[in-house]
């Protein structure tokens with residue numbers, strides 16, 4: 001089934017329900033959105049592309065992004081959502097690799113896309129969403145929905161990658177449908193009156209929440225700032241109500257610490273994930289906004305869907321293992337199998353630490369034109385996530401760090417996350433990242449990069465006392481480096497490689 005069917009059905013069931021809003025303003029109901037998407041699809045096909053061809057979407061968050069995405073699917077094409085802040089050379093690599101004949105850009109990405117297209121003879125059209133060319137696409141005769149088989153590609157998702165060249169994760173229509181159904185079964189129910197506010201990039205984290213909301217005829221609200229503005233987000237909660245949002249942990253932290261007045265009455269759910277959420281941070285967020293949080297753990301290769309902690313887990317604060325549960329990433333989604341594997345790729349006993357592997361209908365088809373990486377990632381029928389963790393006797397999965405981030409000092413394994421969690425419980429610590437530095441005697445030693453709160457900046461000695469009071473001595477940082485900010489990639493993940501290179 002073509003996932004665009006979900007939108008066509010919503011238009012039949014709820015033609016007058018708001019489908020799309022830009023900031024506080026509703027710009028289309030489902031009937032109007034569906035009509036415009038059929039026309040845009042007709043316009044795309046008139047450019048001479050054929051079902052299966054790729055369309056690169058390089059846009060800041062904008063309602064036209066949502067339209068272009070569905071138009072691409074409706075026409076049987078494959079969407080390639082690309083982060084809007086990439087350098088022209090990075091764009092050129094992806095355009096060339098995926099072989100997209102058409103690129104759709106927004107005003108802020110147009111010139112970078114044109115520069116990149118200049119390096120890629122395969123790109124035949126770069127169309128800006130504000131241009132007359134886009135208006136012409138939207139005026140084409142409507143195209144009937146092009147059917148797609150379950151394994152046909154819907155989405156080529158280039159991994160953000162903190163190292164190496166990005167790889168195109170091949171997600172089929174069946175993968176995206178499985179992801180949608182798993183949201184309903186394990187994250188949250190969605191009603192027609194709900195909406196999703198897109199404040200994180202729709203090309204990444206926020207984009208995968210579009211489908212479950214469209215399936216229920218809920219409204220997709222695109223924050224107008226196109227970026228992340230806490231004041232605007234709070235206004236959108238008030239204006240629209242019943243709001244769900246996806247937020248990376250750093251965004252949750254910024255919302256929690258924002259000075260603006262926030263009435264959480266209009267907020268239904270914040271789904272967080274995409275990076276480690278520290279226990280101290282989620283507790284502070286719950287204190288400010290109430291029990292409105294759910295967590296997902298996923299990766300591009302198994303989008304949104306490996307494990308989840310729903311609101312019930314967050315609410316159950318009387319549970320004797322509440323803090324451990326908060327520090328975990330929850331339990332396997334209904335539709336996936338999760339295995340913690342040892343070196344031989346077999347399941348380890350509960351409690352033991354190994355590589356997290358996933359199997360199920362949400363798992364990618366492989367990497368685009370990269371059979372070697374595909375067969376490595378999908379060896380023995382399991383997706384090898386590259387993440388390391390352990391399952392407990394109640395089925396909760398706790399992530400340790402990625403294997404390359406593990407610090408081995410004097411033969412002992414030290415998981416940076418544990419040291420980071422301990423440091424973050426100190427009131428003077430705003431952000432922290434822990435890495436290993438080569439040491440002639442111990443192999444590696446622990447170094448902590450710390451962003452301090454300006455009001456009461458703690459000294460290294462104070463932090464050391466704090467760590468020793470909370471975790472084993474051998475894990476304590478041998479050095480504290482005080483920095484103004486941590487280096488992060490475009491999706492907000494801390495670049496540990498950059499920190500290591502500073503050492």
Ligand code: AMP
Pocket residue numbers: 159160161272273274275276277295296297298299300301329385387399402491
């Ligand atoms: P990406 O493919 O860019 O979405 O990155 C996926 C990676 O982010 C995963 O393999 C994990 O390392 C990390 N990640 C995703 N969700 C979580 C989470 N809830 N907690 C900790 N790390 C996460």
